[in-house]
Amino acid sequence: xxxxxxxxxxxxxxxxxxxDARIYPKGxxxxxxxDEVARLKDASSGGMHDLLRRCALAVLTSxxxxxxxxxxxxxxxxxxxxxxxxxxxxxxxxxxxxxxxxVDGVIIRGVAELLFAVVRDLAYTAIELGPEYADELESSSxxxxxxxxxxxxxxxxxxxxxxxxxxxxxxxIGRNEYEYTKDVGYExxxxxxxxxxxxxxxxxxxxxxxxxxxxAKQRKRRKRYIGITEPGIIAAESPNPIVNHLVIMxxxxxxLEAFVRIGHGIVVFPGGVGTAEEILYLLGILLREENxxxxxxxxxxxxxxxxxxFEQIDRFLRLTLGEAATSRxxxxxxxxxxxxxxxxxxxxxxxxxRIAHKDSFYFNWALKIPLEFQQPFAPxxxxxxxxxxxxxxxxxxxxxxxxxxxxxxxxxxxxxDGMRHIEAHGPFQIRxxxxxxxxxxxxxxxxxxxxxxxxxxxYRPCYQVxx
Numbered sequence: 238x239x240x241x242x243x244x245x246x247x248x249x250x251x252x253x254x255x256x257d258a259r260i261y262p263k264g265x266x267x268x269x270x271x272d273e274v275a276r277l278k279d280a281s282s283g284g285m286h287d288l289l290r291r292c293a294l295a296v297l298t299s300x301x302x303x304x305x306x307x308x309x310x311x312x313x314x315x316x317x318x319x320x321x322x323x324x325x326x327x328x329x330x331x332x333x334x335x336x337x338x339x340v341d342g343v344i345i346r347g348v349a350e351l352l353f354a355v356v357r358d359l360a361y362t363a364i365e366l367g368p369e370y371a372d373e374l375e376s377s378s379x380x381x382x383x384x385x386x387x388x389x390x391x392x393x394x395x396x397x398x399x400x401x402x403x404x405x406x407x408x409x410i411g412r413n414e415y416e417y418t419k420d421v422g423y424e425x426x427x428x429x430x431x432x433x434x435x436x437x438x439x440x441x442x443x444x445x446x447x448x449x450x451x452x453a454k455q456r457k458r459r460k461r462y463i464g465i466t467e468p469g470i471i472a473a474e475s476p477n478p479i480v481n482h483l484v485i486m487x488x489x490x491x492x493l494e495a496f497v498r499i500g501h502g503i504v505v506f507p508g509g510v511g512t513a514e515e516i517l518y519l520l521g522i523l524l525r526e527e528n529x530x531x532x533x534x535x536x537x538x539x540x541x542x543x544x545x546x547f548e549q550i551d552r553f554l555r556l557t558l559g560e561a562a563t564s565r566x567x568x569x570x571x572x573x574x575x576x577x578x579x580x581x582x583x584x585x586x587x588x589x590x591r592i593a594h595k596d597s598f599y600f601n602w603a604l605k606i607p608l609e610f611q612q613p614f615a616p617x618x619x620x621x622x623x624x625x626x627x628x629x630x631x632x633x634x635x636x637x638x639x640x641x642x643x644x645x646x647x648x649x650x651x652x653x654d655g656m657r658h659i660e661a662h663g664p665f666q667i668r669x670x671x672x673x674x675x676x677x678x679x680x681x682x683x684x685x686x687x688x689x690x691x692x693x694x695x696y697r698p699c700y701q702v703x704x
Contacts, residue, residue, distance in 0.1 A: 665701070
């Protein structure tokens with residue numbers, strides 16, 4: 238990577254120092270087609286430039302403590318990025334870029350790698366998943382192939398022994414819980430396991446931070462800290478600085494599928510509505526008959542103070558999805574080493590199953606994900622009100638709609654489009670059976686009281702739950 242940068246200036250409308258820079262990526266992003274560059278530069282209503290600008294600004298402010306998707310744009314209103322195709326490769330021009338991404342006028346290497354990942358993934362999405370391929374994305378197999386293609390293009394899929402643990406949990410957690418996620422990551426790292434998270438702060442950063450120390454102690458050379466995000470989330474949850482493989486999926490559904498396709502086991506820490514969405518997504522899939530015998534270690538864990546949190550999650554899952562759901566997860570409180578041993582043993586079973594069924598180690602083809610879990614859900618007020626949250630439905634079908642309900646709340650909380658919908662039309666209305674809605678309302682109120690909805694400031698609910 239070669240780059241040049243001008244001196245630090247101050248954007249006319251901002252007190253924050255900025256830098257103008259010209260960067261020449263090396264490795265993994267050497268060339269783009271003219272069509273890809275044209276789409277990235279296109280600032281029209283159907284173009285990618287505004288999306289590129291927002292995602293690039295998120296990685297250039299990597300490590301930010303804010304979860305407001307508008308905060309970075311307000312601090313750096315004059316920031317811009319241009320991608321240019323040259324005879325000898327690609328050039329990226331940054332205008333009024335955040336100075337925090339540079340040291341002595343040179344962009345920080347890890348930040349540069351994340352920036353290249355943004356350009357790579359948005360370019361791939363613009364071409365390979367463009368409107369002309371819409372028909373291919375109408376089938377379950379077509380969507381899975383698209384997820385595979387995105388991950389392969391990002392060079393995430395590597396033939397190797399199963400060792401990737403996905404860690405889910407909230408971006409807004411207390412210090413005690415954050416330290417616990419580091420302890421678990423440390424124990425996982427001591428056992429040679431790599432970490433994949435949603436790439437942001439809190440429970441997405443802690444396991445990676447703990448694992449870095451353990452990997453250093455074990456002299457592990459090939460260390461993977463994979464962050465998987467999507468355009469609506471990245472602006473609110475910018476990548477933490479430990480992420481060394483960033484992937485931007487086109488939407489939340491493909492992001493969730495990427496987690497469960499490449500992960501060999503999942504650890505869930507305390508979190509908010511996004512974590513609840515992830516739990517419901519995975520359990521809804523694992524409860525299907527065709528996945529009943531598929532090994533997939535799933536552990537809920539936290540410090541002693543988090544025990545009531547998981548008790549409430551467990552009660553909600555039993556009430557909505559039934560007792561069968563409880564057989565697919567373990568709850569381990571305040572014992573990081575036990576969590577790591579459980580993951581290690583579970584991943585060993587995954588390895589044996591993949592060998593017996595001739596499935597790849599790096600992509601879980603055997604997991605059957607139905608179309609209802611893959612199709613993007615647009616959380617409009619009409620769509621949220623129409624969710625069928627009633628008893629008598631198959632557990633996996635109910636889980637799919639419960640997942641959509643929590644996904645809509647995530648959008649209203651941290652995604653710019655969702656926030657605009659709430660400001661224009663008021664809170665989402667979520668309706669269903671009385672006991673189910675009471676349980677959901679109690680769970681959401683607990684998230685608010687425990688400050689799991691927002692890092693700072695007063696939280697104003699974007700939803701109303703009624704029976």
